[in-house]
Amino acid sequence: MSSTTAAAAHDDHHHGPEKGLLRWVKTTNHKDIGTLYLWFSFAMLLVGGAFAMGIRSELLQPGLQLFEPQFYNQLTTMHGLIMVFGAIMPAFVGLANWLIPMMVGAPDMALPRMNNWSFWILPFAGTILLSTFFMEGGAPAFGWTFYAPLSTTFAPDSTDFFIFAIHLLGFSSIMGAINIIATVLNMKAPEMRLMDMPLFVWTWLITSFLLIGAMPVLAGAVTMMLTDRNFGTAFFDATGGGDPVMFQHIFWFFGHPEVYIMILPAFGIISHIIPTFARKPLFGYSSMVYATASIAFLSYIVWAHHMFLTGMPVAGELYFMYATMLIAVPTGVKVFNWVATMWKGSMSFETPMLWALSFVFLFTIGGFSGLMLGIAPADIQYHDTYFVVAHFHYVLVTGALWGIIAAVFYWLPKWTGKMYNERLAKVHFWIAMISVNVTFFPQHFIGLAGMPRRIPDYALQFADFNFISSIGSFAFGLSFLLFTYILVDCIRNGKPAVARPWESAKGLEWTLAAPVAYHTFDEPPTRAEILAESQHS
């Protein structure tokens, strides 16, 4: 950056961060904002996890033990909303903030002040959402999908606060996506071509376009809910000439790309970790890029596979079924590429690799149960059962969350300049890996046997598997206390890390010192540096 622009943009450009709390309030530094996003999402993960512990405690035995059914439904609703909008999405934005500028050789994000705004909206939106628990009538209890008329005619008053929170969260996500698109397209090193970009950057660029296509539709849906509830419109009210099924179409036109928003960046992370610990270049770099773009495109044209039971014409069901099956092709390309990367590699199994490997295995299980759900005639049996719950927890917990945890262990030495405790981290991995399967695998069985989702009580025949599932979930929940300890221990007492702690890691971020300086890449990297660190060299 030239000295004139540096002086104009940043008075303290070549100094460290400000001191005190105001540093975090006023920061425009991508690393600070990334840290804020990651800690916020971790806090939300613990809150959403606490709700999950409540849900599984209630389901430990048949009969009602702890909660009124209405409160149970508030817990499942808020668990879903907090995990999707408060934990998973902000965690990936935090990783993007930390990593994308370093990976493309840029000094910061393209629009640093907007970046600050994107983050600081989140704590307010999260607080508004959580405050609904303390309002008259309780929190929203209509499920994270907030189908009308449950969320319009029959919803508690607190729903208007929920609508405001969703507007804010969506606004934050859109600003984040704008920032990532502008950073990648305008700020990457002049010598870096698109097909030189690391896959985390590629997957996030494509995810940003998904956000831009999906979040405004969600905002439209909640705006229509707001006017239906308060201003006499009837978008979703059949008595006024509206259509409640239209709500589901609009919701899932957002909701299906949303699930890929939560998984594509994880695909990018896994595509970094596996080559590093297999000590081989990524197999099929360009096919990974095209597969990601294909998945993103297909995600927009399959939404009604969530709605097979709404009475669609058979031609519609067939179209959405076959379009859904098609997603297995690019997803298969990615899974086979990861396996081919490992083929004849000199593999080692440090903690990030353990998370990445179990991601490939467990996410694929979630993918296969997704294919089962996508079969229209079979879905008549599976719809709204615990099979669906098992499916989306395999893709979102052992998919999205696994990707985030893998990334945290992989890049933690770069962020903090310290190494975590490898032995404890492996213990944590195995506790989490086993307990997550004990939690969610039996849910396939109770779902296939017909237990519906979103109920606090169930028939006796489901008791044994529910008991196992609850015990597993308590162990899984406790494993995050160990995770917290490992993170704090690393930050406080970790041994100093070298700049490239994984000797086969490729990427411009590893050329920087550890801990990474507050400002990096004042001078863009050269073509030779970019090629030396490229994923296909």
Place this chain on the structure above:
Amino acid sequence: MAEKNSKGQGRTALIVAIVAIGLYLATIMLNG
């Protein structure tokens, strides 16, 4: 380079923001 880039960033951001606002309005208008 930095000056040229900073112009490009604003334009890219503006275009994407207009697309997002357009989608938001279209969602409501098309279902009205």
